[in-house]
Structures are given as C-alpha cells and as structure tokens.
Amino acid sequence: MTHRFDIRVYYEDTDMGGVVYHANYLRYIERARSDYVRELGNDQNAMREGGVVWVVRRLECDYLATAKFDDRLVVETEVADVSGARLTMTQTVLREGQSIFTATVTAVCMNAAGRPVRLPAEIRTQLVPTRPKT
Template identity: 75%
Template sequence: MSVHLFPVRVYYEDTDMGGIVYHANYLRYVERARSDWVRQLGNDQNAMREAGIVWVVRRIEAEYLSTAKFDDELVVETTMRKVSGARLVMDQLVLRGETPIFRASVTAVCMNAAGRPVRLPAEIRALLA
C-alpha cells in the first residue's frame, strides 16, 4: 500500500500563546495532505462538485502524541486503510523527523447536493483500487 507524503512547515500563525501548534491546526494539516493526495491520484474535486458530489469527513479519531513548534518541518503521511462502496478510511500520521506528533483515522464519504450520502463514483473506486 502506497504512502502519500506531504510536507508542512509550522508558521507563527499556527501556534498558540505557549508557542506550540494550536491543536485544531493538525486537522488543517491532515486535510491539506488528503486534498493533495486525491489530486495526485487524478481526482478532480472541482469536476465532482460541478456534478453535484462532494467529499465530506464523516468521522475523525485523533490522538495528540507530542508537540510541534514554530518553524518545525513536519511531514504528513497518508495511507489508505479501506475503500468500500460508500466510504474511504485513511490513516494519517504527522511526523517531525522520526517523531510522531499527531495521529488520525479519517473516514470520508461522498454526498450529493441534497446532503445525502452517495456511493463513491466508480472512477474514484478504480483510482483507489
């Protein structure tokens, strides 16, 4: 199973008063990594949206393992764990060097314009197979 790597640098705006990365920003980092991953797979999210289908995060299990600080260089590793007809489950790990900082399991689904879940398009399942 391939691993997608996405580099992130911590900027001052990412930190809290204590000088460490504010907890919600890890969710931003892993979101950017997922978006980059599906783009690299060839999934055109704009075309999907125009067709009335969008990706939606259904569930996130997050674990904060250590802290990151201003100017740290991080890497987000994204690995697909499971693809079904209606959902995609990914494991994501944020690392500073070899040190795990944050871990998440993310379940994403597709929804139509009415806000109802729909099956993942066949071309998406084929890309992920």
C-alpha cells in the same frame, strides 16, 4: 501506497506558548488528503459542479507530542478501507521521523441533498488499502 505531504509550521499556526494550536493539525491532515486525491486525478471542483462532494463523517485522533514554530513536518496518508461510498484513511504527522499526531478519518461522497453516493469508479479503483484486511 503512502502519500507524503510536507508542512512548515508558521508563527500563525502556534498559540501563545509557541506550540502548534491543536485544531491546526486537522488543517494539516485535510491539506494532505486533498493533495492525495488530487494526485490520484480527482478533480474536486468537477465533482462539486456535478453535485458530489467529499464530507468527513468520522475523525478519531491522538496528540502524541507537540510541534513548534518553524518545525518541518510530514503528513503520511494511507488508505485503510474503501467501500461503495466510504473511504477510511490513516494519517500520521511526523517531526524528524517521530509520530506526533495520528488520525483515522472516514470520508464519504455526498450529493447536494446530503445523501451518500458511490465514490466515482475511476477514483475507487485507485484507492487500494495499504494493509489489506486479513
């Protein structure tokens, strides 16, 4: 399943040249991931109150083209891999159907002591990789 999340580039997102500041792409993909797990029924506040939080463990990204003020962007998120405590997603930011930023993000669930814990079963069963391993 591909999750889609719409973004509008605001003036505050840009640098002096009117181009989206590089760190804001990380904000865009974070919002998209949060929206995706929310749509799956994951109540992150309840998880946090239960002592479990999502933490980004690894992030690899490529900047392919620039976005500018008032562009309409779409962030597509797909599950790449799921294990007991780890979730890897691929995310692509598109402008008019063209990829302008890609990222592979690995997140883990951690407890209050900072140790990895298993993903909640009700969430793990919904996280099916888009392209199964061959």
